[in-house]
Amino acid sequence: MALTRPQLVARAAYALRGNDQGRLHVAAPNLYPHMWSWDAAFVAIGLARLSTLRALDELETLFAAQWRTGLVPHIVFTDGDAPYEPGPKRWTCRELCADAPSGASTSGLIQPPVHGVAVRRILDAARSAPAAERREVVERIRALWPSLLAWHRYLAAYRDADGLGQLMIYHGWESGMDNSPRWDAPYAAVLPGAEFVPFRRADLNALGLTGGAPSQRPTDAEYAKYQWLIQELRQVRYDDSRARDSLSFRVADVFAAAIFVAANEELATVADELGLPGADELIGYADRFRHGVLATTDERGFAADLDLRAGTVLRTETIAGFAPLLSGGLDPARQAALLAELTSPRWCGHPALQYAVPPTTSPLAVEFDPVRYWRGPQWPPMTWLLIWGLERSGEQEAALAIREAAIDQLADGLFAEYYDPFTSAPLGARPQSWSAAVALDLLA
Numbered sequence: 001m002a003l004t005r006p007q008l009v010a011r012a013a014y015a016l017r018g019n020d021q022g023r024l025h026v027a028a029p030n031l032y033p034h035m036w037s038w039d040a041a042f043v044a045i046g047l048a049r050l051s052t053l054r055a056l057d058e059l060e061t062l063f064a065a066q067w068r069t070g071l072v073p074h075i076v077f078t079d080g081d082a083p084y085e086p087g088p089k090r091w092t093c094r095e096l097c098a099d100a101p102s103g104a105s106t107s108g109l110i111q112p113p114v115h116g117v118a119v120r121r122i123l124d125a126a127r128s129a130p131a132a133e134r135r136e137v138v139e140r141i142r143a144l145w146p147s148l149l150a151w152h153r154y155l156a157a158y159r160d161a162d163g164l165g166q167l168m169i170y171h172g173w174e175s176g177m178d179n180s181p182r183w184d185a186p187y188a189a190v191l192p193g194a195e196f197v198p199f200r201r202a203d204l205n206a207l208g209l210t211g212g213a214p215s216q217r218p219t220d221a222e223y224a225k226y227q228w229l230i231q232e233l234r235q236v237r238y239d240d241s242r243a244r245d246s247l248s249f250r251v252a253d254v255f256a257a258a259i260f261v262a263a264n265e266e267l268a269t270v271a272d273e274l275g276l277p278g279a280d281e282l283i284g285y286a287d288r289f290r291h292g293v294l295a296t297t298d299e300r301g302f303a304a305d306l307d308l309r310a311g312t313v314l315r316t317e318t319i320a321g322f323a324p325l326l327s328g329g330l331d332p333a334r335q336a337a338l339l340a341e342l343t344s345p346r347w348c349g350h351p352a353l354q355y356a357v358p359p360t361t362s363p364l365a366v367e368f369d370p371v372r373y374w375r376g377p378q379w380p381p382m383t384w385l386l387i388w389g390l391e392r393s394g395e396q397e398a399a400l401a402i403r404e405a406a407i408d409q410l411a412d413g414l415f416a417e418y419y420d421p422f423t424s425a426p427l428g429a430r431p432q433s434w435s436a437a438v439a440l441d442l443l444a
C-alpha cells in the first residue's frame with residue numbers, strides 16, 4: 001500500500017539512519033557496504049533536509065580520502081571487512097601510488113562530480129536554520145573549499161587534457177552506469193589478457209539476501225572486463241598521464257561532463273555568495289564542458305558519448321542523451337525537441353510504463369532489458385537529476401510531472417536501488433541510501 005507523504009519522509013529518514021555509520025552512509029546494506037562518491041553527494045542532498053551539519057559530515061568524509069592529484073575516489077572503504085569485490089586488496093592504491101591518501105583506503109577511479117550541487121543545496125538549506133548552524137555551515141564550506149576546487153581542477157586538467165570539454169573516463173564504473181549500453185562498443189575491445197587474476201564475485205551473494213537475482217546484475221563476462229581494467233590501471237600505478245594513453249577503455253562521458261557543467265555553476269554561486277576564490281575559473285570550466293556536451297548533440301538535442309580510443313561517436317538510446325538538460329545551452333528549438341523526446345513514447349510517454357519517469361535505456365532500444373541494472377530500469381537518483389535539470393532549464397511543467405511520478409514510485413517506501421519500468425517491481429539492493437535521500441529531497 002502506498003504511504004502518505006509524511007509517512008514516506010519518516011520512512012526515508014529511518015532507512016538512511018540504518019545505513020549511517022556515523023560520518024558516512026554505506027551505499028546499501030550487504031551489497032555496497034562502503035561509501036561511494038556520487039552516492040555520498042546525493043545522500044548529502046537528501047540529508048540537507050534533515051540536518052545540514054550531518055550532510056556536511058558526508059562530504060567531509062569523502063573529501064578526506066581525496067588523492068594528492070585532487071581525484072576524489074569512487075569508493076572509500078569502511079573499516080570493517082564487509083565483503084565487496086574488488087576490495088582494497090585488489091586495488092592496492094596506497095601500495096602503488098604515492099598520490100593515494102595514507103589515511104583512507106580507497107579505489108582508484110572517480111564518479112560523476114555531483115558534489116558541488118550538494119554543497120549549494122546544503123548552503124540553501126542552511127538559510128532557514130538557526131544562526132549558529134548557518135555560521136557553522138559557512139565555516140565548514142570554507143574549510144572544504146580548497147578540496148572542492150582541487151577536485152574540479154583535477155577533472156579539468158587530467159580528464160580533459162586537450163581542453164575540449166570532454167570528460168575522459170577509464171572504466172564504466174566511472175560513469176556510475178556500469179553496464180549501460182553506452183559502453184557496449186568500447187567494452188567489446190576490452191579483452192582480459194593471459195595475466196588476468198581470477199576473482200570471486202561478491203555481489204551475487206549479497207544480492208541474494210534481498211531476494212535479487214543475477215538477471216538484475218551485469219554478467220560474469222562484463223565483470224571480468226571490469227576487473228581487468230583495474231589490473232591495467234594497477235599496471236600504470238594509477239598514473240593519469242600513463243592511463244590516458246594506454247588503457248583499453250577510454251571514453252568521453254557526456255552525462256558526467258554535463259553534471260560537471262552544472263556543478264561548476266553551482267559552486268561559482270557559492271564562491272560569489274561566500275566571497276571564496278575561483279568563481280571565474282569555475283565558470284570557465286562550465287563554459288568549456290558545456291561546449292563539449294553540445295558538440296555531441298543531434299537534431300533532437302540528444303547527446304552522445306565518444307570512444308576516444310577508437311575515435312568514434314557512441315550514439316545510444318540511453319538516459320545520458322538528456323545531458324543537455326543538465327548542462328543547459330541548447331537553442332530554444334532543440335531544447336523543445338529534447339523535451340518532446342523525453343515525453344515521447346520512446347521515453348516517459350511509453351504506454352507500458354507504470355510510472356512516467358525516465359528509464360535508463362529507452363524501452364524501444366534493442367538493448368533494453370527491464371530488469372538488468374543500467375540497461376532499462378528506472379534509478380531514483382537519475383530521475384532526481386533530470387527533474388533538477390528541467391527545473392534549472394525553466395521547464396517547470398515537465399519537471400513537476402516527473403516529480404509527481406517519482407514520488408508515486410517511491411511511495412512503496414522500499415527505496416530500492418532501481419525499479420522495473422513496466423511493473424515498478426523493486427530491484428537490486430534496498431534500502432539504497434541515495435534512493436531514500438532523493439525521496440527526502442523530493443518531498444521537502
Ligand code: 9YW
Binds near residue numbers: 027037039175
Ligand atoms: C558496483 C553504489 C554504486 C553506484 C553506481 C552503481 C553501483 C557499484 O552501485 O556500482 O559495484 O557495481 O552502478 O552508480 O554508485 O550505489
